[in-house]
Amino acid sequence: MRSPLITALFIAGFGTVTVAVAQTAPYPNHPVRIIVGFPAGTGPDIVARLLAQKLSEGWGNMGVIVDNKPGAGGLIAASEAARAAPDGYTLMLGETGQLSIAPSSYTKLPYDPAKDFLPVSQVVTSDFMLLVNPQKVQAKTVKDFATWTQQQKGLFMATFGAGTPGHFGAYMFADAIGQKADPVHYKSTGDALGGLFGGDVAGVFASVGLSAPNVKAGKLVALASSGAARSPALPDVPTFKEQGYPGLVFNSWFGIVAPARTPPEIVAKLSADIQKAVKSPEGKAKMEDAGFTVTGTNAADFGRIIAADTVTWGKAVAATGFKAD
Incomplete structure (x- = not known):
């Protein structure tokens, strides 16, 4: 026994043995x-x-x-x-x-x-697209938007959270056009787009994937792409660099x-x-x-x-x- x-x-x-196996x-x-x-x-x-x-x-x-x-x-x-x-x-x-x-x-x-x-x-x-609501902002180019912002009380830009690329992209954009950014932080890109549709903000940097459907449907206007080259998803949208803003490539x-x-x-x-x-x-x-x-x-x-x-x-x-x- x-x-x-x-x-x-x-x-x-x-x-x-079982543990080893x-x-x-x-x-x-x-x-x-x-x-x-x-x-x-x-x-x-x-x-x-x-x-x-x-x-x-x-x-x-x-x-x-x-x-x-x-x-x-x-x-x-x-x-x-x-x-x-x-x-x-x-x-x-x-x-x-x-x-x-x-x-x-x-x-x-x-x-x-x-x-x-x-x-x-x-x-x-x-890459990111700079989006505006055509019902609120009459702009077709970055320079149009820059001119429009001069007549406003501030450049309120939506972001999808503090510390995100869209947040600091807003700062870099404001600096490039000689303005001071007033970031408005949302929980997500979807919420930020909601703020744009509601007219609470002037613009937002959104990913190409989220931008393309709204731009193609005519709901939003993409003024520029932050990429080094145009996006295949929105080939008609020029880059910031093409419009005279070489520092806005991110x-x-x-x-x-x-x-x-x-x-x-x-x-x-x-x-x-x-x-x-x-x-x-x-x-x-x-x-x-x-x-x-x-x-x-x-x-x-x-x-x-x-x-x-x-x-x-x-x-x-x-x-x-x-x-x-």
């Missing part, structure tokens, strides 16, 4: 969660859902869940993602504001982008980051799988149809982009004197 001690050792040993099981072997710091229907959400679908297909229909955690310009989501277990099963679709602008614009940031996250892959970039990007200390082999697999997903003919077409430019970088290149943009946006933030608690 097996003694109690031998039985206990056998059970303990079996448990150790679980730890060496191929990644991923259960659903992966992608945290998004903005509401459903916004640019980051659209990118995350398109990416989740392609990753799930590539992983044998393994579930990939998009978890929206909106608020505070994406800081709530970033804080949660930074505290997640570094096992590859909780990721974040980060954007420029959360990872490159926040360090300069917040005095007390609840996470450190450089220390709390590992870059995995930049997925897409997105965009936003969205990319996957993982909590610090995520194993390098998992980061490498994620990066390779994301690049494959977004560069596939179907994945690329869907992203472009939604108004985004696919990049699909490797982890090292994404890290360099985040670092370089932290410097670039840091200078823009410093020029405004903006600081949030």
Whole structure:
């Protein structure tokens, strides 16, 4: 008969083997969660859902869940993602504001982008359109709008949150036309567009994806694109540079980051799988149809982009004197 001690050792040993097998099981072997710091229907959400679908297909229909955690310009989501277990099963679709602008614009940031996250892959970039409501503003060009603003009590520009690219884009635009910006912060781009439709603000910087349907329907007028070249989604809209404002070239990007200390082999697999997903003919077409430019970088290149943009946006933030608690 097996003694109690031998039985206990056998059970303990079996448990150790079970744990070892679980730890060496191929990644991923259960659903992966992608945290998004903005509401459903916004640019980051659209990118995350398109990416989740392609990753799930590539992983044998393994579930990939998009978890929206909106608020505070994406800081709530970033804080949660930074505290997640570094096992590859909780990721974040980060954007420029959360990872490159926040360090300069917040005095007390609840996470450190450089220390709390590992870059995995930049997925897409997105240019902005300067939009106005034709029922409120009679302007067809940037110079028309600049002239119109001279007759107003202030340049009230909607933003989709303090510390976001649209926020500091408003400051840069105001400086370029010799005005002082009065940013009006909304919870999301959709809310900011609502303020524009309601006549509460004069203009807004919105992503190409959200701008195109409203512009094509004649509801809003796009005066300029912030990109280095015209957007294929709205090819008739000239860039700021074309209209004599070479300093107004900026965009936003969205990319996957993982909590610090995520194993390098998992980061490498994620990066390779994301690049494959977004560069596939179907994945690329869907992203472009939604108004985004696919990049699909490797982890090292994404890290360099985040670092370089932290410097670039840091200078823009410093020029405004903006600081949030």
